[in-house]
Amino acid sequence: MEVDTIFTSEESASSPFAFNASVAAVFDDMLNRSVPLYREALTLQMKLANRFYLPGTRMYDLGCSHGNFGVGFLEAAGDRDFSMVAVDNSKPMLEIYEKRLSVRRGSGRIQLCCEDISTTPMEEASVVVMNLTLQFLPLAMRDEIIGRVYQALVPGGILLLTEKVVHKNAFLADIQQESYYGFKAANGYSSLEISRKREALENVLVPETLEAHQERLGKSGFSMVEIYLKWFHFTSFLAVKEKKQCGV
Ligand SMILES: C[S@@+](CC[C@H](N)C(=O)[O-])C[C@H]1O[C@@H](n2cnc3c(N)ncnc32)[C@H](O)[C@@H]1O
């Protein structure tokens, strides 16, 4: 695994964060060292996806990057039939994803789409995964995309949404940030790397409060929402599209 040294260089500070070839090449190391409970979240997402996926429907992974969810799901699925559409607008990420699929059996069950998720057509979905992706979309587009996810889900279908959230209370938001930067430092990032990445992510990754996410999910139609994992900023929601009358 290539080590993430992106923010050790001075030039990195001057340009906004992007999912380019340099980031794609070190992305696993970046995720492992920058996202608390990343692997645990993925494992739970795979278990939930497996529990809720319905034969004949589709699974969507929106902002799939280089395929950690899809590749993990494929490996766990064995010969089970499923259909996944994995979407990302970063070509370098999808090139790595494609290579990972090319050496695996049954990878035709995953279709890769290089496009903006705001235009991805979705239908007949029983599982939609958005792992650390919504936070990169313009605020003004977020209601619309979550609304479309709800419409695309079959009754009993789920959205697995993981986001970096920010506490609505300024003091607790500071505690979140302090804890998070402590996590990064413990994983070997220097304070210069941490502050350069913070600057690069400004106005690129725009986190919202937990309450804003809950409100949007409710407004979009999701009446059942559970937070199944949380580590200060990092929050994973399970939102279920209720089956009318008989529950799920
Ligand atoms: C933090 S990464 C997601 C990590 C990935 N879901 C995982 O579990 O490993 C965010 C991804 O969203 C993609 N992305 C951001 N905005 C997008 C958009 N508008 N349309 C499609 N993909 C987008 C980025 O290219 C990047 O690969």
Ligand SMILES: O=C(O)C(=O)C[C@]1(C(=O)O)C=C[C@@H](O)C=C1
């Ligand atoms: O490094 C940070 O500050 C982060 O917020 C981590 C985060 C994310 O949450 O998406 C940011 C960029 C990379 O995509 C990987 C992880």
